[in-house]
Amino acid sequence: MNAQLLAPLPSPRFLLAPMEGMLDSRLREVLTSVAQYDWCVTEFVRVTDTLLPHRSYRRVAPELSFGARTAGGVPVRVQLLGSDPGCLAENAARLVDLAPAGIDLNFGCPAPVVNRHGGGAVLLDTPQVLFRIVAAVARAIGGRVPFTAKMRLGVRDKGRAIEAALALADGGAELLVVHGRTKEEAYRPPAHWEWIARIAQAVHVPVVANGEIWTVDDYLRCRAASERRDVMLGRGAVADPFLVERLRDRLAGREIRSWSADWPRVLPLIFAYWSCVRRDLEPRHTPGRLKQWLNLLRRNYPQAEVLFQQLKPLREASEIDRQLQARTEVHSRCVA
Numbered sequence: 001m002n003a004q005l006l007a008p009l010p011s012p013r014f015l016l017a018p019m020e021g022m023l024d025s026r027l028r029e030v031l032t033s034v035a036q037y038d039w040c041v042t043e044f045v046r047v048t049d050t051l052l053p054h055r056s057y058r059r060v061a062p063e064l065s066f067g068a069r070t071a072g073g074v075p076v077r078v079q080l081l082g083s084d085p086g087c088l089a090e091n092a093a094r095l096v097d098l099a100p101a102g103i104d105l106n107f108g109c110p111a112p113v114v115n116r117h118g119g120g121a122v123l124l125d126t127p128q129v130l131f132r133i134v135a136a137v138a139r140a141i142g143g144r145v146p147f148t149a150k151m152r153l154g155v156r157d158k159g160r161a162i163e164a165a166l167a168l169a170d171g172g173a174e175l176l177v178v179h180g181r182t183k184e185e186a187y188r189p190p191a192h193w194e195w196i197a198r199i200a201q202a203v204h205v206p207v208v209a210n211g212e213i214w215t216v217d218d219y220l221r222c223r224a225a226s227e228r229r230d231v232m233l234g235r236g237a238v239a240d241p242f243l244v245e246r247l248r249d250r251l252a253g254r255e256i257r258s259w260s261a262d263w264p265r266v267l268p269l270i271f272a273y274w275s276c277v278r279r280d281l282e283p284r285h286t287p288g289r290l291k292q293w294l295n296l297l298r299r300n301y302p303q304a305e306v307l308f309q310q311l312k313p314l315r316e317a318s319e320i321d322r323q324l325q326a327r328t329e330v331h332s333r334c335v336a
């Protein structure tokens, strides 16, 4: 009997998605303190026509000063977004000096401001340009760090999805993350996971499925439709910091904890996030960041809805300090 046939399958990989304006280094720090992702990807760094200084990369990825790992030990890859092959290549070469855990290229961003300048998802209409970009960046990186690309299924329709994926893989991307929607489909459900399977059958590199995985059941349905075990989690991971734990429990045949039972584990994360945000950002920018996270958490946690409604009218960071301080005291009395 072939020994390889008997070998257990490796456990699936779970990646934490890049989310500009939401999943910054602070939320990454908090989420990866409780979930062992295989790696996470930063918000995109926009490359136009200049060679960016090191500080531009350190701003989105402060982890570059700490071995490109979060405090929880999860590797951090840096994402670049642009449309000029030469400029992206030069910037990628400079980024390699900072030893990120990998470099990812963004071919999924639907934002008009980015697309107007030829970057992000609009490039999916021109596979020959995709190929030139990826080939130039692969040459510049020269195998010194892992190199991946993230794509959608197209701009208006999915007609060139496979051609686009082939261009990325043939150009030198070592792994593709495929968000199962076109640019026009924005973030509207469903994600077309079956298209991810078609792409995976066509390319010679590993493919990771992404889009609309909020629960363990979603993961299992995505896995069946996309024929992928490895997934990247975005909003679902933000809405449930323990989603990866639930997935691993389910795959290991363990009982899955209920959301309501998990709130006492979520609350300290909210306190931790607030202190990171207060430490790093100007006070006027802080309330919005916390409310944004609570807005996703309340999908799963009824207690987050209560907290969200309480904090919603508050505009000043100091008012939120006071509310959370009172909560911290109650929480520590309860767990004592």
Ligand SMILES: Cc1cc2nc3c(=O)[nH]c(=O)nc-3n(C[C@H](O)[C@H](O)[C@H](O)COP(=O)(O)O)c2cc1C
Pocket (backbone or CB within 6 Å): 017, 018, 019, 020, 021, 022, 042, 043, 044, 079, 106, 107, 108, 109, 150, 179, 187, 210, 211, 212, 213, 232, 233, 234, 235, 236
């Ligand atoms: C607020 C927000 C910001 C995002 N920023 C990025 C980004 O910087 N780079 C990127 O490749 N994708 C970005 N995405 C797309 C996500 O990485 C992911 O592909 C998408 O949300 C689908 O996955 P999900 O359903 O698990 O959230 C963003 C998505 C959202 C909602």
